[in-house]
Amino acid sequence: MKRKYMIIGLAIFLTLVVVSNTQASIGLPDYDSGWVSINQGQTLTLTHNLGTKEVLVYIISNRTNGITQIYQGGEIYWTESPPQNNYVGLYWHSLGNTTIAISRYSSDLWWSQVRVMIWKIESQGVGGLTIPIDKLGLLAPYIASVSTVILAVSISVAYIKYRKKQ
Numbered sequence: 001m002k003r004k005y006m007i008i009g010l011a012i013f014l015t016l017v018v019v020s021n022t023q024a025s026i027g028l029p030d031y032d033s034g035w036v037s038i039n040q041g042q043t044l045t046l047t048h049n050l051g052t053k054e055v056l057v058y059i060i061s062n063r064t065n066g067i068t069q070i071y072q073g074g075e076i077y078w079t080e081s082p083p084q085n086n087y088v089g090l091y092w093h094s095l096g097n098t099t100i101a102i103s104r105y106s107s108d109l110w111w112s113q114v115r116v117m118i119w120k121i122e123s124q125g126v127g128g129l130t131i132p133i134d135k136l137g138l139l140a141p142y143i144a145s146v147s148t149v150i151l152a153v154s155i156s157v158a159y160i161k162y163r164k165k166q
Contacts, residue, residue: 026056026133029117035062038090038114041106046116049098054121057092057100062113071110090114 031048038044061068071089079086087105094101100118104111122132 026119029058030055030120031116031118033114033116035113035115038102038104038111040104040108043101043103044114045094045099045101047099048118050118050120051097052120053095053097055095056119056121057095058117058119059090059092059102060115061090061111062115063110068110071108074105092116 030050033046036044036046059069059072061070061072073091074087074089076085076087078084086107088108088110090102090104090108090111092100092102100116102114102116104114
């Protein structure tokens with residue numbers, strides 16, 4: 001009886017470990033600028049050397065109260081005194097096969113440091129795009145679930161046969 005519960009407990013433990021440690025992922029970026037300082041009103045040109053414009057661009061800011069994407073792409077807000085539009089934020093533009101430009105608005109107070117990560121995307125012949133994923137990580141929860149069911153059924157059958165012999 002103890003052995004049965006030990007085997008079932010081990011099966012449940014292994015399933016939980018496998019399922020909780022799996023996740024789908026697009027992997028590490030093909031280019032990562034690391035944290036780069038950018039001044040108000042400045043435009044940076046970063047060299048990624050990926051040789052393509054078929055990419056996924058991801059940008060984050062490092063502020064004193066944490067990492068954010070606030071005002072990415074830019075934002076306009078109105079002030080009464082003096083009456084004017086204020087442009088805040090940061091945006092990327094001029095993407096080339098080897099470089100990308102990042103511009104920060106002159107009245108922006110948020111984006112003192114920027115990190116740019118870029119993934120290459122494989123182009124398909126019919127115009128679609130493919131982002132590589134971890135197939136095992138994607139299927140692992142299903143594999144673990146099916147394995148658990150098979151293990152539970154096998155243990156049950158073995159236990160029933162054992163009881164019939166007694």
